[in-house]
Amino acid sequence: MSKAKNGVVSTLIVILALLFLSPIYIMLVNSFKTRAELYENVLALPASFSFEYYAGAIKKMNFLTVFGNSMYVTVATVIFVIVLASMTAWMLVRRDNAMSKIIFFSFVATMLIPFQTLMMPLMQVMDWIRTYLHLPVLNTHEGLIFMNIGFHAGIAVFLYHGFIKSIPIALEEAAILDGCSTFGVFWRIVFPLLKSITVTVAILDVIASWNDYLLPSLVLSDKGLRTIQLSTFYFFGEFTIVWNQAMAGLTLTIIPVVIFYSLAQKYIIKGIAAGAVK
């Protein structure tokens, strides 16, 4: 293939990819337009860049608070899932007895169950825990994090389990001979070796937890506790849609995702592929 032809096709490919993202363009340009401008031509660039609608959207969505809420829930979920799932999977691999097989099987077998099959009875279970054990599992971020951990456990244990099976045991045996405790063996020797699969698990969990709407909508009822997804839903429900402000609101919700993507792009695509192929 000639250099010139490669150049032309390369340019065409980028144009195709940008066309594919045209909905993002439409969202972006209309977030700056006045109502009259917006209804005149949705595809045109705005006459001037006014951040007026962004200010309005930030206020109506309570953006800073809900952003903080989403961050807290996502970060806590990811940390807990990584710590607990890696420990569990390691033990299940290293002590491969009947009990381990049963535990592992139940983690994997339940991955097929749709959330809709669990949501109503789950809310009943949480209600009992709140009523009889007096634990604040409903209408709190901690309760949501608790449930997130349960839902993400299956895939995380599955991924760690497959990875740990390929790690030779010799290092651990040497550490035990040197008098290292079980806890020490795991955190000092094993966990650092799991880095690549930990990145995969973290990325899958960040995306799942950040974008989740249905579970938070069932768990959180206080306005001040809302996550970004919930706040977006109520933003579209409470007001007759003022599209320019709505587009500004949607742009705001996408900014954190784009920042995350541009920082960790390489790991995200690798992690997604690894997570799916296993």
Add this chain to the structure above:
Amino acid sequence: MSKKYGNLWYLLFTMPLFLIFLIVVVIPFLIGIYYSFINWNGIPSSPKIFVGLDNYTTLFQDQRFIDSAWNTVKFTVFALISVNLLGLIFALIVTAGFKTSNVARTLLFMPNLIGGLILGYIWRFIFTDGFKQIGATTGIDSIFFNWLLDPNYALLALVIVFTWQMAGYTMVIYIAGIQGISDEVMEAAKVDGANLWHRMTKIIFPLLMPSFTICLFLTLSGAFKIYDVNLSLTNGGPIHSTELFAMNIFNEIFGYGNYGLGQAKAIVFFVIVAIVTITQVIITKRREVQM
């Protein structure tokens, strides 16, 4: 070997997560089966009446549920084809060795990271006001009108948004599959005079079967379980015509307060998802070839 890590350590390492998992997933699943046999309106003080299989016989006579099942099947078939076709085309383009491949891959994957709820709202604007306006200015109003007011076009709109969300995802998996095919095999085929079409149908596609298995599984279960995009794009409208499985169950339970009937639907939903996805994996696995 198994004595190396004592029983106490074993429990300490595995039980915290397993207990959370039991409380959040396993126990709700089991009591969910029990709930599907009772009649209850969800209010704690109301009686829970055991009705046996009544909920299951009722749900098969529920025309709205049957319609939602049929719509879900239609949606899934179209989504399966368009997501995988587009994902595969993208993957073939991106792996063809052009300078801009990485940039294109990054851009094409991006919609997948945005939550379904938000994607649905962006497209709601495009399908309603955007399309109406384009139709009015260009005069092509047989294509460009408010799609969300027409039952068939509204379902098609769902397919388009789902495709936009998932095509980049399947692309990433197909890329991994294509890159796994050794260059030697491709070179040998070229030397033997195989043209592009033969290389595709005789080498690339058969060797991509494992990728097909994964992608079909992911799109199939994703399409069957779709909820967020359904909620934000059409909210089931116009008049329930795009109410898919998951939304029908949600509305039955939390909208109409028929907890028992809704849970019976949820169990049927689970059984269907399990049967369909397991069957698909068995069928495509059988067609995978070993190198």
